[in-house]
Amino acid sequence: MDKLIQFGRSLLQPLLAVIVALAAGAIAIAIVGGSVTETYAEMWKGAFGSFYFFTNTLSRATPIILIGLGVALAFRAGFFNMGSEGQMVLGALSAAVTAIYLPGSGMVKLIAAIIAGVIAGGIWSAFAGWLDARFRMNLLITTLLLNYIATLFAGYMVSYPLKDRTGSAAMAQTVMLDPSVWLPKLFKGMSLHAGFILAAAGAILLFLFMRYTVKGYEIRMLGGNPLFASYGGVQRGKMMLISMFVSGGFAGLAGSVEVLGTQYRYLDGALTTPGYAWSGIMATLLAGSHPLGTAVAAILIAALQTGGMGMERNTDVPLEVSSIIQAVLILFVSAKFTYSFIKRRKARS
Amino acid sequence: MLLQMDSITKSYGSVTANSNVQFSLKRGEIHALVGENGAGKTTLMRILYGMESPSSGEILLDGKSVSFASPADAIKHKIGMVHQHFMLFPTFTIAENIVIGREPAKAVGFDRKAAAAETARIGKQYGMPVDPWKKVADCSLGMQQRVEILKVLYQGAEVIILDEPTGVLTPLEVKELLVAIKGLAAQGKSFILISHKLQEIMEVADRVTVLRDGKVTGTVDAKDTNAEQLSRLMVGRDLIHISRNETSRGKQVLEVADVSINGSKTKPILKNLSLHVDEGEIVGIAGISGNGQSELIQAIAGLMKPDSGQIKLLGQDVTGAPVGAIRERGLAHIPEDRYQWGVAKDATVTENGLMGHADRHQKFGILDGAGIRGMVSEWVSRFGIKTGSLSTKAQYLSGGNLQKLIVARELAQQTPFLIAAEPTRGVDVGAMEIIHGELLKKRDEKGAILLVSSELTEILKLSDRILVMYEGRIVGELDAETATEEQISLLMAGGTAVG
Amino acid sequence: MDFLLDATLYASTLRMVTPILLAALGGALCARVGLFNVGLEGLVLIGAFSAIVGNHFTGNVFAAVLFAVLCSLLFSIIFGYMSIQLKANVIVVGIALNFLALGLTTFSLRAIFDVKGAYYNKDMVGLPKWDIPLLKDIPWLGDVLSGHSPLVYLSIVLVIALQFFLFKTVSGFRLLASGENPTAARSLGIKVSRIQYGAVLMCGMLCGLAGAQLSLGNVTMFTEGMTSGRGFIALVATMLGQSNPIGVMASSMLFGFMDALSIRLQGFALPTHFTMMLPYIVTIFAMLFFKDKGYMQEARKSNESSR
Structure with missing residues (x-):
């Protein structure tokens, strides 16, 4: 019974946040003069209205889930990894380069490209971890700054040395990947690709890893109280490198599957403009770094975004309403709003 | 009035x-x-x-x-x-x-x-x-x-x-x-x-x-x-006097030789400190807190690297070795400040109990949940730890119950050597008696214990030998049988030993 | 390397440094009361946007600046309420606020101006340029120091004012005390949360000014996410300057110079990608010289025996 109440309480908070966020969205809709119910109906349709829209939402959720998982792992270990964007971009670029230039059959190239993406993202992330472990440089700030460096670097690469000069369009992008290395689509004519399977499997594996393995336990304790962990024999520096590598590896994987499954090339800005990395971080915050929760939250956020697009197509309400709903959602979850509220009520009685 | x-x-x-x-x-x-x-x-x-x-x-x-x-x-x-x-x-x-x-x-x-x-x-x-x-x-x-x-x-x-x-x-x-x-x-x-x-x-x-x-x-x-x-x-009653059994001291377990820690200030934290702890004895370290005891413990436990000197556990040099290796070699450690070092407040009783035991309760890196819960619940009943359940968060346990959990966890390591730092700080009389009894039992079973406490009564009650620390050095060694509170107090204040 | 002596480089440094400096001063105030404000980025963004909005509706630049200050102030109240009242994790609140700022500004950009990405109106008037009498006639130096927006000069005045406030007044002393040992301060009857609120609100106002300089001083337009990490650079400036106003000014100058340099270098053979990287790389290098408090200390603080 106690467990049930506890479970209920843990649900209450996100639920309340969703209600408040939708209310904030309603105000925004009202301000621009839209009908609240109609707009939300359009939004729902845009996200889940048909099988096509639903798979579209899942395909948008794919990189968000993967990034969210990586961030969740880092957060659990107590590291504020804000560098997913850079890690994703470098992962994507490496995957693209590998898929283009590596000789071999399509399958070999595909696997090699994914691995290259994971490693590139992981190393970029572990670099920030190393800076913290070795020089005590604030990880939150370095990861943020490294984002700019990574995206600018990738932008340079596709603007000059790797630029696609075959087409007439002067876009900063690599050449198109050979169809043999494309990740297969899950349903014919839909955008959903095999990357989603990877993301779903990743969520489950990370959940099991955190919960049932020795290393997962050590990571959780490190996040809970680093002194306690080091007292018990957990080596923080080593753990930091490993967990940052894996964290960045997830982001790199996100970039890779996006390139191999959706874009089929590295196009400058194609990953940063939709804000996948930040959506992933949001998903993690929403779920309190729980792996399965992060996956669910990622789908929710993706739904808000695809729903927002549907809404924009069919009403006069701008897409940006979604970003308001997302932001308010985060704000309220992060503030442990209900938690404090309950506490204060108890104190008074 | x-x-x-x-x-x-x-x-x-x-x-x-x-x-x-x-x-x-x-x-x-x-x-x-x-x-x-x-x-x-x-x-x-x-x-x-x-x-x-x-x-x-x-x-x-x-x-x-x-x-x-x-x-x-x-x-x-x-x-x-x-x-x-x-x-x-x-x-x-x-x-x-x-x-x-x-x-x-x-x-x-x-x-x-x-x-x-x-x-x-x-x-x-x-x-x-x-x-x-x-x-x-x-x-x-x-x-x-x-x-x-x-x-x-x-x-x-x-x-x-x-x-x-x-x-x-x-x-x-x-x-x-x-x-x-x-x-x-x-x-x-x-x-x-x-x-x-x-x-x-x-x-x-x-x-x-x-x-x-x-x-x-x-x-x-x-x-x-x-x-x-x-x-x-x-x-509310007369205190029970714990009687101590005579044990014979065995071979050397811990040896600290000539250890110094310089620290950032002008005065060194530890200065050429040497001591040893043998099988079947409790060595008590008395001293006003802040005279280097914390750093000594941390150096022995592998949490701080000494600037010079050597620390040997069961004959093997463990100076500056990682904590895990020292624990593997035979160290258990009741930390000085239980909230800082001893627990993760947001983790459950079980999770807090698992620290240091994970290697014994896993197969291919996967934790044996049932075995772990069994181990922790055995401690809960043996030490009378009052907790809602095994999945109660550590922060909801009272200080005394948390301390009992930590003591149980570290004793269960069954290592030849144990550091017990302020083992009863802030716990009630009942819990104190349980903890003291367990420490003495470990000693009787040929364990070697380094006891660090700012409570003189505790030092006098449990120790076989008493070392007094002052400004990073051992300034006196006394036999617990004959030592008096006055003698120790004087040494603690930096006076020289008399007799 | 002639351009290194060029007065316009240093003049533009002064211009570029102002938003960073103002935000960093705000960050320093928050840091002094024990709040690590990651939300600077969002606060500045709100300031930048609302300055444009204020300008659009009132047509008066100073009313616009005032409006920017007001909006950032309101926004900082959220930060204060969440982190001081509800005791939520400061870093998480800061990150969340950055999201909220980005969301609000892009939405409002669309809702108010009906544009996506950027708003520019050639009829819009930016902040005036003040020519300082006498100073402007000094060769070179006059070109560097004269002819800036009032906010540039205000930021310098604020540095001195804050330095005086923190280290010479009673209220400043109490503010420092609240950050140094809040429990002790509270036990003396000092209203720590009130002081924290004061610092956060002050920070909001400073960030509002920073935003106004960004959108009305350096340029006269608003683009989505136009702060592009300046809030975080300001945070580094805060840390490097040890939260001392004068020190914060010195470290901000370094970053402002890099900003100006990076724009300057674009005219040369280097690809713009690399010149744009410059401020971020220099910031990371600068962090080498500032040791973070370290996880040990932080963990010790958050796991103190007194619960």
């Missing part, structure tokens, strides 16, 4: 911290308040100082009923408090620490010169001279204590609450403090002295009030009582 606390009751939910407590204070009196940990002394004083409000009862000051909503209110009514953990600002100067809250101002600015002059003046007036421009961080603990008292006097306090004021002082500093208190009382200031050191109380107090389980069990004139009577009132 200057101050009267009438029928004070304070309860938190189902827990009653104070029940119908009567307490009074005369002008110029030193009134001691004694009791075990958790008897309700601190709660009572927090009520008087406006940090808590009583559930019922009233406070009378000069016969008038008053109620304090905050410490600021209490200060306004000339009540001051010196907290057990000093409430000082280390990077500020002494003068700044004393005048804060009532700073002398010149135009829009804070007049630091006037503050220094005023500080020097009251220091002189009350016979406690200080250097106003010195940074508090550079002061000895005795000096910091003095700053605390001067601060309260500067605020104009007539009633001064001292919460365990001598815990961190050297015997010499204690003497000075007691003299100062008596002098101030003679000038008409009144003191409430919270302490569990009965000798000090007998020396300085006029009256003594004893609390047990939130109730007053007696208020007596100090001259009509003695330490035995007070401890009976405190505990």
Whole structure:
């Protein structure tokens, strides 16, 4: 019974946040003069209205889930990894380069490209971890700054040395990947690709890893109280490198599957403009770094975004309403709003 | 009567911290308040100082009923408090620490010169001279204590609450403090002295009030009582004397040779320190806290790398080795500060119990959940750990129960060597007896234990040999059979061994 | 390397440094009361956007600046309420606020101006340029120091004012005390949360000014996410300057110079990607010289025995 109440309480908070966020969205809709119910109906349709829209939402959720998982792992270990964007971009670029230039059959190239993406993202992330472990440089700030460096670097690469000069369009992008290395689509004519399977499997594996393995336990304790962990024999520096590598590896994987499954090339800005990395971080915050929760939250956020697009197509309400709903959602979850509220009520009685 | 606390009751939910407590204070009196940990002394004083409000009862000051909503209110009514953990600002100067809250101002600015002059003046007036421009961080603990008292006097306090004021002082500093208190009382200031050191109380107090389980069990004139009577009132029964079995000492388990830690300040933290612990003995390290004990423990446990010297465990050099390797070799460690080192507050009882045991409860890196829960629940019943369930978060356990969990966890490592640092700090008498019994049992089973404690009684009760630490060195070794509290106190204060 | 002596480089440094400096001063105030404000980025963004909005509706630049200050102030109240009142994790609140700022500004950009990405109106008037009499006639130096927006000069005045406030006044002393040992300060009857609120609100106002300089001083337009990490650079400036106003100014100058340099270098053979990286790389290098408090200390603080 106690467990049930506890479970209920843990649900209450996100639920309340969703209600408040939708209310904030309603105000925004009202301000621009839209009908609240109609707009939300359009939004729902845009996200889940048909099988096509639903798979579209899942395909948008794919990189968000993967990034969210990586961030969740880092957060659990107590590291504020804000560098997913850079890690994703470098992962994507490496995957693209590998898929283009590596000789071999399509399958070999595909696997090699994914691995290259994971490693590139992981190393970029572990670099920030190393800076913290070795020089005590604030990880939150370095990861943020490294984002700019990574995206600018990738932008340079596709603007000059790797630029696609075959087409007439002067876009900063690599050449198109050979169809043999494309990740297969899950349903014919839909955008959903095999990357989603990877993301779903990743969520489950990370959940099991955190919960049932020795290393997962050590990571959780490190996040809970680093002194306690080091007292018990957990080596923080080593753990930091490993967990940052894996964290960045997830982001790199996100970039890779996006390139191999959706874009089929590295196009400058194609990953940063939709804000996948930040959506992933949001998903993690929403779920309190729980792996399965992060996956669910990622789908929710993706739904808000695809729903927002549907809404924009069919009403006069701008897409940006979604970003308001997302932001308010985060704000309220992060503030442990209900938690404090309950506490204060108890104190008074 | 200057101050009267009438029928004070304070309860938190189902827990009653104070029940119908009567307490009074005369002008110029030193009134001691004694009791075990958790008897309700601190709660009572927090009520008087406006940090808590009583559930019922009233406070009378000069016969008038008053109620304090905050410490600021209490200060306004000339009540001051010196907290057990000093409430000082280390990077500020002494003068700044004393005048804060009532700073002398010149135009829009804070007049630091006037503050220094005023500080020097009251220091002189009350016979406690200080250097106003010195940074508090550079002061000895005795000096910091003095700053605390001067601060309260500067605020104009007539009633001064001292919460365990001598815990961190050297015997010499204690003497000075007691003299100062008596002098101030003679000038008409009144003191409430919270302490569990009965000798000090007998020396300085006029009256003594004893609390047990939130109730007053007696208020007596100090001259009509003695330490035995007070401890009976405190505990409610005579203390059980644990008898220690004779054991034979075996081979050397821990050897610390010539270890130094330089630290960042000019004075080294540890200076060429050597010691050894053998099978079947408890070596007690006595000393005022802050004389290098923490660093010594951390160096042995692998949490800090010594600058020179060698640490050997079972004959193997473990100097600067990772914690995991040292634990593997045979170390268990009851940490000094349980919240800082000993637990993760947000993790469950089971998770906290698992630390250091994970390797024994896994297969291919996967944890054996049932086995782990079985192990922890066995400890819970054996040590009588009061917890809602095994998945209760550690932060909801009381200090004593948490400590029992940590002790159980570390004893269950069944290592040849154990560090027990302040193993009973802040736990109640019952828990203390259990923990002491377990430590002695481990010793009887040929375990080697390094006990570090700031409680002399604990050191005397458990140790076979006693080492005294002062300023990073071992300044004396005594046989527990013959050692006396006086001898140890003298060594702790930096005196040389006599006999 | 002639351009290194060019007065316009230093003049533009002064211009570029102002938003960073103002935000960093705000960050320093928050840091001094024990709040690590990661939300600077969002606060500045709100300021930048609302300055444009204010300008659009009132047509008066100073009313616009005032409006920017007001909006950032309101926004900082959220930060204060969440982190001081509700005791939520400061870093998480800061990150969340950055999201909220980005969301609100992009939404409002669309809702108010009906544009996506950027808003520019050639009729819009930016902050005036003040020519300082006498100073402007000094060769070179006059070109560097004269002819800036009032906010540039205000930021310098604020540095001195804050330095005086923190280290010479009673209120400043109490603010420092609240950050140094909040428990002790509270036990003396100092209203710590009120002081924290004061610092956070002050920070909000400073960030509002920073935003106004960004969108009305350096350029006269608003683009989505136009702060592009300046809030975080300001945070580094805060840390490097040890939260001392003068120190913060010195470290901000370094970053402002890099900003100006990076724009300057675009005219040369280097690809713009690398010149744009410059401020971020220099910031990371600068962090080498500032040791973070370290996880040990932080963990110790958050796991203190007194619960």
